[in-house]
Amino acid sequence: MKRFARGHALFLQGDAGQRLMLITSGCVKLTQVSPEGKEVLLWMCGTDHVLGIRSELTGKPYSCSAEAVKTCTVLVWEHDALASLAQQYPRLVQNLNGFLLTRIEELEERFRELATENVSRRLACTLLRLSRHIGSPSEGGTEIYLSRQEIARMTGTTLFSVSRILSEWGRDKLVLPKRNSVVLPDLALIAKVAEAEPRPSPSSGMPSRGRLRDFNSMPV
Template sequence: MAEHESHQSNDSPLLETVSLFQGLAPAERQEVYQAAHHRAVEKGELFFVQGEEAHTLYVLTQGRVRLNQLSPEGEQVLLRVIVPGQLFGGVAVLSGTAYPAAAEAVVPSEALGWDGETMARLMERYPAIARNALRLLAERIQELQERYRELATERVERRVASAVLRLARQTGRKVEGGILIDFPLSREDLAAMTGTTLYTVSRILKRWEKEGLVEAGRQRLLIRSPHGLVALAEDLPPALEAPS
Protein backbone atom coordinates (compact mmCIF):
# COMPACT_ATOMS: atom_id res chain seq x y z
CA MET A 1 0.00 0.00 0.00
CA ALA A 2 1.47 3.35 -1.02
CA GLU A 3 1.48 6.23 1.42
CA HIS A 4 -1.61 8.38 1.32
CA GLU A 5 -3.04 11.50 2.88
CA SER A 6 -6.58 12.52 3.73
CA HIS A 7 -8.38 15.04 5.90
CA GLN A 8 -10.16 14.07 9.09
CA SER A 9 -13.55 15.14 10.41
CA ASN A 10 -13.97 13.21 13.65
CA ASP A 11 -12.55 14.01 17.05
CA SER A 12 -9.51 12.09 18.29
CA PRO A 13 -9.05 11.48 22.03
CA LEU A 14 -5.36 10.96 21.29
CA LEU A 15 -4.86 14.75 21.16
CA GLU A 16 -5.69 14.94 24.87
CA THR A 17 -2.34 13.27 25.60
CA VAL A 18 -0.22 15.37 23.20
CA SER A 19 1.87 17.94 25.07
CA LEU A 20 1.52 20.55 22.33
CA PHE A 21 -2.25 20.67 22.80
CA GLN A 22 -2.49 20.60 26.60
CA GLY A 23 -4.84 23.19 28.07
CA LEU A 24 -7.27 23.23 25.14
CA ALA A 25 -10.99 22.71 25.62
CA PRO A 26 -12.62 19.75 23.82
CA ALA A 27 -14.15 22.04 21.16
CA GLU A 28 -10.74 23.65 20.58
CA ARG A 29 -9.06 20.25 20.22
CA GLN A 30 -11.78 19.34 17.73
CA GLU A 31 -10.85 22.34 15.60
CA VAL A 32 -7.16 21.43 15.81
CA TYR A 33 -7.97 17.87 14.80
CA GLN A 34 -10.09 18.94 11.84
CA ALA A 35 -7.25 21.16 10.61
CA ALA A 36 -4.94 18.12 10.37
CA HIS A 37 -4.37 15.77 7.49
CA HIS A 38 -3.89 12.06 7.92
CA ARG A 39 -0.83 10.32 6.51
CA ALA A 40 -0.02 6.63 6.37
CA VAL A 41 3.30 5.14 5.28
CA GLU A 42 4.55 1.59 4.92
CA LYS A 43 7.44 -0.01 6.78
CA GLY A 44 10.75 1.49 5.67
CA GLU A 45 9.20 4.59 4.11
CA LEU A 46 9.94 8.12 5.30
CA PHE A 47 7.70 10.85 6.64
CA PHE A 48 10.50 13.30 5.81
CA VAL A 49 14.20 13.25 4.98
CA GLN A 50 17.15 14.93 6.66
CA GLY A 51 17.92 18.36 5.21
CA GLU A 52 14.48 18.79 3.64
CA GLU A 53 12.79 22.13 4.30
CA ALA A 54 10.54 21.56 7.29
CA HIS A 55 6.93 21.89 6.23
CA THR A 56 4.83 19.60 8.48
CA LEU A 57 4.82 18.58 12.11
CA TYR A 58 3.31 15.24 12.97
CA VAL A 59 1.70 13.37 15.83
CA LEU A 60 2.05 9.61 15.49
CA THR A 61 -1.27 7.79 15.87
CA GLN A 62 -0.18 4.26 15.02
CA GLY A 63 3.09 2.36 14.55
CA ARG A 64 6.72 3.18 15.41
CA VAL A 65 9.06 5.76 13.87
CA ARG A 66 12.80 6.14 14.30
CA LEU A 67 14.54 9.48 13.84
CA ASN A 68 17.86 8.86 12.11
CA GLN A 69 20.57 11.43 11.55
CA LEU A 70 23.38 10.96 9.04
CA SER A 71 26.71 12.12 10.46
CA PRO A 72 29.35 13.95 8.36
CA GLU A 73 31.21 10.61 8.23
CA GLY A 74 28.17 8.92 6.68
CA GLU A 75 27.22 7.05 9.84
CA GLN A 76 23.52 6.69 10.64
CA VAL A 77 22.70 7.64 14.24
CA LEU A 78 19.45 6.76 15.99
CA LEU A 79 18.34 9.94 17.77
CA ARG A 80 14.94 9.05 19.07
CA VAL A 81 12.12 6.52 18.93
CA ILE A 82 8.63 7.90 18.34
CA VAL A 83 5.59 6.03 19.68
CA PRO A 84 1.86 6.83 19.32
CA GLY A 85 0.88 10.12 20.92
CA GLN A 86 4.29 11.74 20.43
CA LEU A 87 5.17 14.73 18.29
CA PHE A 88 7.92 14.62 15.66
CA GLY A 89 9.19 17.15 13.15
CA GLY A 90 7.84 19.91 15.34
CA VAL A 91 11.08 21.57 16.43
CA ALA A 92 12.18 22.12 12.84
CA VAL A 93 8.79 23.45 11.72
CA LEU A 94 8.35 25.74 14.73
CA SER A 95 11.90 27.10 14.42
CA GLY A 96 11.73 27.50 10.63
CA THR A 97 14.70 25.25 9.86
CA ALA A 98 15.31 22.11 7.84
CA TYR A 99 14.56 18.70 9.29
CA PRO A 100 17.73 17.70 11.19
CA ALA A 101 16.97 13.98 10.81
CA ALA A 102 14.94 11.53 8.74
CA ALA A 103 11.75 9.96 10.11
CA GLU A 104 11.53 6.30 9.11
CA ALA A 105 8.56 4.04 9.78
CA VAL A 106 9.75 0.84 11.45
CA VAL A 107 6.33 -0.76 10.93
CA PRO A 108 3.31 0.47 8.93
CA SER A 109 2.58 3.80 10.62
CA GLU A 110 0.00 6.58 10.60
CA ALA A 111 0.16 10.19 11.77
CA LEU A 112 -1.76 13.43 11.90
CA GLY A 113 0.05 16.36 10.28
CA TRP A 114 -0.22 20.14 10.32
CA ASP A 115 1.69 22.36 7.90
CA GLY A 116 3.55 25.36 9.27
CA GLU A 117 1.01 27.92 8.07
CA THR A 118 -1.88 26.03 9.65
CA MET A 119 -0.02 25.63 12.93
CA ALA A 120 0.88 29.34 13.00
CA ARG A 121 -2.81 30.18 12.56
CA LEU A 122 -3.79 27.79 15.36
CA MET A 123 -1.14 29.28 17.68
CA GLU A 124 -2.47 32.77 17.04
CA ARG A 125 -6.01 31.60 17.76
CA TYR A 126 -5.02 29.53 20.80
CA PRO A 127 -2.03 31.00 22.72
CA ALA A 128 -1.82 27.84 24.86
CA ILE A 129 -0.39 26.01 21.83
CA ALA A 130 2.32 28.66 21.44
CA ARG A 131 3.20 28.44 25.14
CA ASN A 132 3.37 24.67 24.94
CA ALA A 133 5.58 24.91 21.85
CA LEU A 134 8.08 27.14 23.68
CA ARG A 135 8.19 24.68 26.56
CA LEU A 136 8.76 21.76 24.20
CA LEU A 137 11.57 23.60 22.43
CA ALA A 138 13.22 24.33 25.79
CA GLU A 139 12.89 20.67 26.83
CA ARG A 140 14.45 19.48 23.58
CA ILE A 141 17.38 21.88 23.98
CA GLN A 142 17.88 20.64 27.54
CA GLU A 143 17.81 17.04 26.31
CA LEU A 144 20.43 17.77 23.65
CA GLN A 145 22.63 19.50 26.22
CA GLU A 146 22.38 16.43 28.45
CA ARG A 147 23.35 14.14 25.56
CA TYR A 148 26.40 16.30 24.78
CA ARG A 149 27.38 16.29 28.46
CA GLU A 150 27.18 12.51 28.52
CA LEU A 151 29.45 12.23 25.49
CA ALA A 152 31.96 14.71 26.87
CA THR A 153 32.21 13.60 30.49
CA GLU A 154 30.92 10.07 31.12
CA ARG A 155 32.72 6.78 30.75
CA VAL A 156 31.47 4.50 27.98
CA GLU A 157 29.59 1.95 30.09
CA ARG A 158 27.66 4.70 31.82
CA ARG A 159 26.73 6.25 28.45
CA VAL A 160 25.49 2.90 27.13
CA ALA A 161 23.41 2.33 30.27
CA SER A 162 21.87 5.82 29.93
CA ALA A 163 21.04 5.19 26.26
CA VAL A 164 19.40 1.83 27.00
CA LEU A 165 17.30 3.34 29.79
CA ARG A 166 16.30 6.25 27.55
CA LEU A 167 15.09 3.81 24.88
CA ALA A 168 13.28 1.78 27.53
CA ARG A 169 11.38 4.89 28.61
CA GLN A 170 10.49 5.70 25.00
CA THR A 171 9.42 2.27 23.78
CA GLY A 172 9.86 -0.33 26.53
CA ARG A 173 7.08 -2.59 27.76
CA LYS A 174 6.87 -4.84 30.78
CA VAL A 175 7.06 -8.55 30.00
CA GLU A 176 7.75 -11.65 32.03
CA GLY A 177 11.34 -11.38 33.13
CA GLY A 178 11.84 -7.64 32.77
CA ILE A 179 11.37 -4.75 30.36
CA LEU A 180 11.57 -5.42 26.65
CA ILE A 181 12.70 -2.63 24.33
CA ASP A 182 9.90 -3.16 21.84
CA PHE A 183 11.83 -1.82 18.89
CA PRO A 184 14.41 -3.24 16.45
CA LEU A 185 17.65 -2.17 18.12
CA SER A 186 21.06 -3.15 16.79
CA ARG A 187 24.40 -2.95 18.52
CA GLU A 188 25.44 -0.56 15.76
CA ASP A 189 22.60 1.74 16.87
CA LEU A 190 23.86 1.73 20.46
CA ALA A 191 27.43 2.34 19.35
CA ALA A 192 26.45 5.34 17.21
CA MET A 193 24.19 6.77 19.92
CA THR A 194 26.91 6.63 22.56
CA GLY A 195 29.94 7.66 20.51
CA THR A 196 31.77 4.37 20.83
CA THR A 197 32.60 1.29 18.75
CA LEU A 198 30.60 -1.82 17.92
CA TYR A 199 33.27 -3.92 19.64
CA THR A 200 32.94 -1.93 22.87
CA VAL A 201 29.14 -2.16 22.91
CA SER A 202 29.28 -5.91 22.24
CA ARG A 203 31.78 -6.36 25.06
CA ILE A 204 29.62 -4.35 27.49
CA LEU A 205 26.43 -6.24 26.60
CA LYS A 206 28.21 -9.57 26.96
CA ARG A 207 29.37 -8.61 30.45
CA TRP A 208 25.90 -7.36 31.38
CA GLU A 209 24.42 -10.69 30.28
CA LYS A 210 26.85 -12.57 32.54
CA GLU A 211 25.85 -10.29 35.41
CA GLY A 212 22.14 -10.87 34.75
CA LEU A 213 21.38 -7.27 33.84
CA VAL A 214 20.14 -7.84 30.29
CA GLU A 215 19.36 -10.50 27.72
CA ALA A 216 20.55 -9.39 24.30
CA GLY A 217 19.27 -10.85 21.03
CA ARG A 218 20.06 -9.99 17.44
CA GLN A 219 17.76 -6.94 17.39
CA ARG A 220 16.09 -7.10 20.78
CA LEU A 221 17.09 -6.22 24.30
CA LEU A 222 15.41 -7.44 27.46
CA ILE A 223 16.33 -5.51 30.59
CA ARG A 224 16.31 -8.02 33.42
CA SER A 225 17.54 -5.63 36.12
CA PRO A 226 16.38 -2.03 35.53
CA HIS A 227 17.74 -1.02 38.94
CA GLY A 228 21.13 -2.40 38.03
CA LEU A 229 21.22 -0.32 34.85
CA VAL A 230 20.10 2.77 36.75
CA ALA A 231 22.99 2.24 39.17
CA LEU A 232 25.40 2.11 36.23
CA ALA A 233 23.86 5.15 34.52
CA GLU A 234 24.05 7.19 37.72
CA ASP A 235 27.51 5.83 38.56
CA LEU A 236 26.36 4.52 41.94
CA PRO A 237 28.60 2.20 43.96
CA PRO A 238 27.68 -1.50 43.80
CA ALA A 239 25.25 -2.65 46.45
CA LEU A 240 26.85 -4.40 49.40
CA GLU A 241 25.58 -7.83 50.34
CA ALA A 242 23.99 -8.09 53.74
CA PRO A 243 26.11 -9.97 56.29
CA SER A 244 24.99 -13.52 56.92
Protein backbone atom coordinates (compact mmCIF):
# COMPACT_ATOMS: atom_id res chain seq x y z
CA MET A 1 0.00 0.00 0.00
CA LYS A 2 1.25 3.48 -0.87
CA ARG A 3 0.23 6.89 0.42
CA PHE A 4 0.22 10.05 -1.71
CA ALA A 5 -0.11 13.55 -0.28
CA ARG A 6 -2.31 16.15 -1.94
CA GLY A 7 -0.75 17.42 -5.16
CA HIS A 8 1.56 14.45 -5.61
CA ALA A 9 1.47 12.47 -8.85
CA LEU A 10 0.61 8.77 -8.82
CA PHE A 11 1.85 8.53 -12.41
CA LEU A 12 2.42 10.84 -15.37
CA GLN A 13 1.15 10.86 -18.93
CA GLY A 14 3.61 8.99 -21.13
CA ASP A 15 5.15 6.94 -18.31
CA ALA A 16 5.47 3.20 -18.89
CA GLY A 17 2.32 1.52 -17.60
CA GLN A 18 3.90 -1.00 -15.25
CA ARG A 19 1.46 -1.06 -12.36
CA LEU A 20 -2.22 -1.21 -11.48
CA MET A 21 -3.65 0.78 -8.58
CA LEU A 22 -6.78 0.51 -6.45
CA ILE A 23 -7.77 3.61 -4.47
CA THR A 24 -8.65 2.68 -0.89
CA SER A 25 -9.14 6.23 0.38
CA GLY A 26 -8.92 9.80 -0.89
CA CYS A 27 -9.50 11.35 -4.28
CA VAL A 28 -7.50 11.40 -7.52
CA LYS A 29 -7.95 13.47 -10.67
CA LEU A 30 -6.94 12.27 -14.12
CA THR A 31 -5.80 14.87 -16.63
CA GLN A 32 -4.47 14.74 -20.15
CA VAL A 33 -2.40 17.33 -22.02
CA SER A 34 -3.02 17.80 -25.73
CA PRO A 35 -0.18 18.29 -28.26
CA GLU A 36 -1.00 22.03 -28.09
CA GLY A 37 -0.44 22.03 -24.33
CA LYS A 38 -4.11 22.28 -23.30
CA GLU A 39 -4.89 20.31 -20.14
CA VAL A 40 -8.20 18.43 -20.03
CA LEU A 41 -9.77 17.17 -16.80
CA LEU A 42 -10.97 13.67 -17.65
CA TRP A 43 -12.05 11.90 -14.49
CA MET A 44 -12.40 12.30 -10.75
CA CYS A 45 -11.77 9.01 -9.00
CA GLY A 46 -12.55 8.04 -5.42
CA THR A 47 -12.50 4.97 -3.19
CA ASP A 48 -12.60 1.61 -5.04
CA HIS A 49 -11.66 3.14 -8.39
CA VAL A 50 -9.00 1.26 -10.35
CA LEU A 51 -6.25 3.21 -12.15
CA GLY A 52 -4.06 2.02 -15.00
CA ILE A 53 -6.36 -0.63 -16.50
CA ARG A 54 -5.85 0.50 -20.09
CA SER A 55 -2.07 0.41 -19.81
CA GLU A 56 -2.11 -2.90 -17.97
CA LEU A 57 -4.25 -4.62 -20.60
CA THR A 58 -2.57 -3.08 -23.68
CA GLY A 59 1.02 -2.60 -22.52
CA LYS A 60 0.90 1.03 -23.68
CA PRO A 61 2.18 4.02 -21.66
CA TYR A 62 -0.22 5.88 -19.39
CA SER A 63 -2.48 8.08 -21.55
CA CYS A 64 -3.04 10.58 -18.74
CA SER A 65 -1.63 11.81 -15.43
CA ALA A 66 -3.03 10.97 -12.01
CA GLU A 67 -2.73 13.48 -9.15
CA ALA A 68 -3.96 13.22 -5.57
CA VAL A 69 -6.60 15.88 -4.91
CA LYS A 70 -6.79 14.81 -1.28
CA THR A 71 -4.33 12.62 0.58
CA CYS A 72 -4.98 9.11 -0.69
CA THR A 73 -3.90 5.54 -0.14
CA VAL A 74 -3.71 2.97 -2.93
CA LEU A 75 -2.99 -0.72 -3.31
CA VAL A 76 -0.37 -1.27 -6.02
CA TRP A 77 0.31 -4.33 -8.14
CA GLU A 78 3.40 -4.41 -10.35
CA HIS A 79 2.88 -5.76 -13.86
CA ASP A 80 4.81 -9.02 -13.40
CA ALA A 81 3.05 -9.83 -10.13
CA LEU A 82 -0.34 -9.07 -11.65
CA ALA A 83 0.40 -11.22 -14.71
CA SER A 84 1.25 -14.13 -12.41
CA LEU A 85 -1.97 -13.64 -10.44
CA ALA A 86 -4.00 -13.48 -13.65
CA GLN A 87 -2.66 -16.90 -14.68
CA GLN A 88 -3.68 -18.36 -11.33
CA TYR A 89 -7.02 -16.56 -11.17
CA PRO A 90 -8.55 -15.96 -14.64
CA ARG A 91 -11.44 -14.22 -12.95
CA LEU A 92 -9.10 -11.31 -12.29
CA VAL A 93 -8.95 -10.40 -15.99
CA GLN A 94 -12.75 -10.64 -16.21
CA ASN A 95 -13.04 -8.21 -13.31
CA LEU A 96 -10.62 -5.78 -14.97
CA ASN A 97 -12.66 -5.97 -18.17
CA GLY A 98 -15.75 -5.23 -16.08
CA PHE A 99 -14.15 -2.08 -14.69
CA LEU A 100 -13.20 -1.07 -18.22
CA LEU A 101 -16.75 -1.64 -19.48
CA THR A 102 -18.13 0.55 -16.70
CA ARG A 103 -15.72 3.31 -17.73
CA ILE A 104 -16.83 3.04 -21.37
CA GLU A 105 -20.50 3.17 -20.37
CA GLU A 106 -19.87 6.36 -18.41
CA LEU A 107 -18.05 7.85 -21.40
CA GLU A 108 -21.08 7.10 -23.58
CA GLU A 109 -23.35 8.72 -21.00
CA ARG A 110 -21.20 11.85 -20.80
CA PHE A 111 -20.99 12.14 -24.58
CA ARG A 112 -24.77 11.83 -24.90
CA GLU A 113 -25.21 14.59 -22.33
CA LEU A 114 -22.85 16.86 -24.27
CA ALA A 115 -24.71 16.13 -27.48
CA THR A 116 -28.31 16.46 -26.28
CA GLU A 117 -28.67 18.27 -22.94
CA ASN A 118 -28.64 21.94 -22.05
CA VAL A 119 -26.12 23.29 -19.55
CA SER A 120 -28.39 23.11 -16.48
CA ARG A 121 -29.21 19.48 -17.08
CA ARG A 122 -25.58 18.59 -17.84
CA LEU A 123 -24.47 20.28 -14.64
CA ALA A 124 -27.06 18.37 -12.61
CA CYS A 125 -25.92 15.09 -14.19
CA THR A 126 -22.27 15.95 -13.53
CA LEU A 127 -22.92 16.77 -9.87
CA LEU A 128 -24.83 13.52 -9.37
CA ARG A 129 -22.00 11.55 -10.96
CA LEU A 130 -19.37 13.34 -8.88
CA SER A 131 -21.40 12.76 -5.71
CA ARG A 132 -21.18 9.02 -6.37
CA HIS A 133 -17.47 9.05 -7.19
CA ILE A 134 -15.96 11.56 -4.77
CA GLY A 135 -18.79 12.98 -2.63
CA SER A 136 -18.11 13.24 1.11
CA PRO A 137 -20.77 13.35 3.86
CA SER A 138 -20.92 16.76 5.48
CA GLU A 139 -23.17 18.55 7.93
CA GLY A 140 -25.20 20.09 5.13
CA GLY A 141 -25.40 17.07 2.82
CA THR A 142 -22.98 15.61 0.29
CA GLU A 143 -19.92 17.79 -0.37
CA ILE A 144 -17.94 17.74 -3.61
CA TYR A 145 -14.46 19.23 -3.20
CA LEU A 146 -13.97 20.80 -6.61
CA SER A 147 -13.68 24.41 -7.69
CA ARG A 148 -16.24 25.91 -10.03
CA GLN A 149 -13.63 25.94 -12.78
CA GLU A 150 -13.05 22.21 -12.38
CA ILE A 151 -16.79 21.52 -12.35
CA ALA A 152 -17.13 23.59 -15.53
CA ARG A 153 -14.43 21.51 -17.20
CA MET A 154 -16.16 18.30 -16.19
CA THR A 155 -19.49 19.63 -17.49
CA GLY A 156 -18.15 20.90 -20.80
CA THR A 157 -19.12 24.53 -20.30
CA THR A 158 -17.75 27.85 -19.07
CA LEU A 159 -16.91 29.05 -15.59
CA PHE A 160 -19.45 31.87 -16.05
CA SER A 161 -22.30 29.43 -16.81
CA VAL A 162 -21.52 27.18 -13.85
CA SER A 163 -21.21 30.14 -11.47
CA ARG A 164 -24.51 31.60 -12.68
CA ILE A 165 -26.43 28.33 -12.38
CA LEU A 166 -24.97 27.44 -8.98
CA SER A 167 -25.88 30.92 -7.70
CA GLU A 168 -29.45 30.45 -8.91
CA TRP A 169 -29.65 27.00 -7.37
CA GLY A 170 -28.15 28.36 -4.18
CA ARG A 171 -31.00 30.87 -3.87
CA ASP A 172 -33.44 28.00 -4.36
CA LYS A 173 -31.63 25.91 -1.69
CA LEU A 174 -30.79 23.19 -4.21
CA VAL A 175 -27.07 23.56 -3.48
CA LEU A 176 -24.78 25.36 -1.08
CA PRO A 177 -21.94 26.81 -3.18
CA LYS A 178 -18.61 27.31 -1.42
CA ARG A 179 -15.29 28.70 -2.58
CA ASN A 180 -13.66 25.35 -3.40
CA SER A 181 -16.56 22.96 -3.06
CA VAL A 182 -20.30 22.61 -3.45
CA VAL A 183 -22.70 20.94 -1.02
CA LEU A 184 -25.76 19.05 -2.23
CA PRO A 185 -28.31 19.09 0.62
CA ASP A 186 -30.69 16.68 -1.13
CA LEU A 187 -29.49 14.51 -4.01
CA ALA A 188 -33.10 13.76 -4.96
CA LEU A 189 -33.68 17.44 -5.78
CA ILE A 190 -30.66 17.52 -8.10
CA ALA A 191 -31.90 14.30 -9.70
CA LYS A 192 -35.23 16.00 -10.42
CA VAL A 193 -33.40 18.83 -12.17
CA ALA A 194 -31.46 16.29 -14.24
CA GLU A 195 -34.68 14.58 -15.26
CA ALA A 196 -37.01 17.57 -15.62
CA GLU A 197 -35.00 20.13 -17.56
CA PRO A 198 -36.25 20.39 -21.17
CA ARG A 199 -33.98 19.07 -23.89
CA PRO A 200 -32.93 21.12 -26.94
CA SER A 201 -34.46 20.44 -30.33
CA PRO A 202 -32.99 17.61 -32.47
CA SER A 203 -31.43 20.19 -34.80
CA SER A 204 -28.99 21.13 -32.04
CA GLY A 205 -28.17 17.55 -31.17
CA MET A 206 -24.49 17.44 -32.14
CA PRO A 207 -21.95 18.83 -29.65
CA SER A 208 -19.87 21.79 -30.63
CA ARG A 209 -16.37 21.28 -32.02
CA GLY A 210 -14.94 22.53 -28.76
CA ARG A 211 -16.89 20.00 -26.72
CA LEU A 212 -15.90 17.17 -29.03
CA ARG A 213 -12.24 18.12 -28.70
CA ASP A 214 -12.34 17.25 -24.98
CA PHE A 215 -13.41 13.69 -25.86
CA ASN A 216 -11.14 13.03 -28.84
CA SER A 217 -8.40 11.32 -26.83
CA MET A 218 -10.19 10.48 -23.60
CA PRO A 219 -8.72 7.29 -22.10
CA VAL A 220 -10.77 4.31 -21.04
